[in-house]
Amino acid sequence: MDLDRFAADSPDDDAPAGASVCVVATQAATFERCREGFYPAPRSYDRTRAAFEYMAFYRTDPVSAITHYARVTDRTEQVRGGAGPMSEADWAALIDPFSEEDVVVVFEFDELVPLDSPVENDGHGVRGAWYCDVGDLREAATLSALSERART
Numbered sequence: 001m002d003l004d005r006f007a008a009d010s011p012d013d014d015a016p017a018g019a020s021v022c023v024v025a026t027q028a029a030t031f032e033r034c035r036e037g038f039y040p041a042p043r044s045y046d047r048t049r050a051a052f053e054y055m056a057f058y059r060t061d062p063v064s065a066i067t068h069y070a071r072v073t074d075r076t077e078q079v080r081g082g083a084g085p086m087s088e089a090d091w092a093a094l095i096d097p098f099s100e101e102d103v104v105v106v107f108e109f110d111e112l113v114p115l116d117s118p119v120e121n122d123g124h125g126v127r128g129a130w131y132c133d134v135g136d137l138r139e140a141a142t143l144s145a146l147s148e149r150a151r152t
Helices: 028-035 088-095 134-139 143-149
Strands: 020-026 038-042 054-059 065-079 103-109 113-120 129-133
Touching: 020 028, 020 038, 020 134, 028 038, 028 054, 028 088, 038 088, 054 103, 065 134, 113 134, 113 143, 129 134, 129 143, 134 143
Parallel strands: 020 054
Antiparallel strands: 020 129, 038 103, 054 065, 065 103, 065 113
């Protein structure tokens, strides 16, 4: 389990409650890139065109919970082999197992903010992208509770 929320140097959970959020599922390799400040999505995914201010991350492993969120600072379209935030190793680890697309939108963001209380998986899971607000993340104890508030 992450202990980020107990670290003295973690950013404060001070985003406005009404700020819009896109919740996405991340495996370990993807979450490590999130810690580095970016999250890629194939351009065909709806989330690449949706309007939102923050991204939140449902971690499939090791915690099976939404544990962090971050303010989106930029969206960069990158073509496979072209200049951008993603290396060839990033493409191989993050895109190739899920998509054959050669164009992604890379969401770049500020430092990850740990939620004071992670939104735990109670058997519901996150598929695709969910849209809610920061207040919903703070109030929901479980994914089922969040799913009642979120849009997909």
